[in-house]
């Protein structure tokens with residue numbers, strides 16, 4: 001699919017990832033783009049969704065309930081946004097014959113693996129957010145829509161609050177930072193997810209699940225060290241473990257995602273997390 005010829009609906013358009021998806025689409029000469037967020041199109045409203053999707057060739061769902069800890073107390077609200085909303089969009093996309101891109105997360109896995117999760121590994125979330133996102137994936141698959149499900153993780157970008165911004169700010173304000181070194185993942189730039197999405201669309205990748213994360217792996221501590229260096233701070237980060245964490249939701253400890261599905265199609269993935277951070281840092285920390 002060539003975005004420059006597609007009639008596109010982007011939901012959750014005020015979110016962090018959506019900002020870069022919209023930019024990537026503009027850079028790809030997309031002109032017929034409808035950008036919506038909760039005020040214009042609440043994805044829980046099935047009738048409004050059907051009207052918005054009719055006549056569109058491509059529906060990209062970046063809307064989500066992303067407050068991982070709050071989801072533990074408000075699982076029904078998170079379920080509505082992360083499962084019912086995607087189901088509405090996917091059913092409408094199927095009815096309209098539109099392609100759909102739905103964004104999911106490494107939190108659909110428990111994070112107790114010892115080798116990268118394959119795209120078709122069974123989902124086994126440990127927290128409420130992950131359960132609702134897994135239900136969203138299932139609803140999209142069951143809808144019959146021609147859907148690409150992109151799981152991403154450890155996202156950062158200029159368009160929203162994210163780990164590097166928090167670390168750089170805290171590093172400037174405090175003399176020392178302790179960051180957990182027992183959670184391992186793949187820090188991933190929103191712009192890279194957007195570009196990867198466009199490569200999948202350009203290649204007419206078959207419907208299915210793809211992992212939109214950087215290559216390699218690291219702990220939050222490793223990532224924080226890179227961030228403070230990029231922020232021009234001296235090395236003020238020390239490692240700690242998450243046993244004393246007061247956070248409500250459990251986090252997957254080892255959520256490294258494998259990249260077999262797109263590699264088998266010859267579609268270029270996202271590069272190494274450290275190299276990509278080096279490219280992203282100035283823009284994200286600006």
Ligand SMILES: NC(=O)c1ccc[n+]([C@@H]2O[C@H](COP(=O)([O-])OP(=O)(O)OC[C@H]3O[C@@H](n4cnc5c(N)ncnc54)[C@H](OP(=O)(O)O)[C@@H]3O)[C@@H](O)[C@H]2O)c1
Pocket residue numbers: 011012013014015016017018037038039041042043044061062063064065066081085103104105106133151152153154155156160
């Ligand atoms: N951030 C991460 O580290 C991360 C990691 C892995 C996967 N993901 C996934 O990546 C995707 C994008 O994440 P993000 O961090 O860019 O999210 P985000 O910044 O929280 O943006 C989500 C957007 O969805 C909107 N929204 C919420 N409920 C809605 C509704 N009922 N109807 C329409 N729009 C609604 C939100 O509006 P309000 O602000 O008004 O609620 C917000 O603008 C999500 O699917 C998320 O699960 C994120």
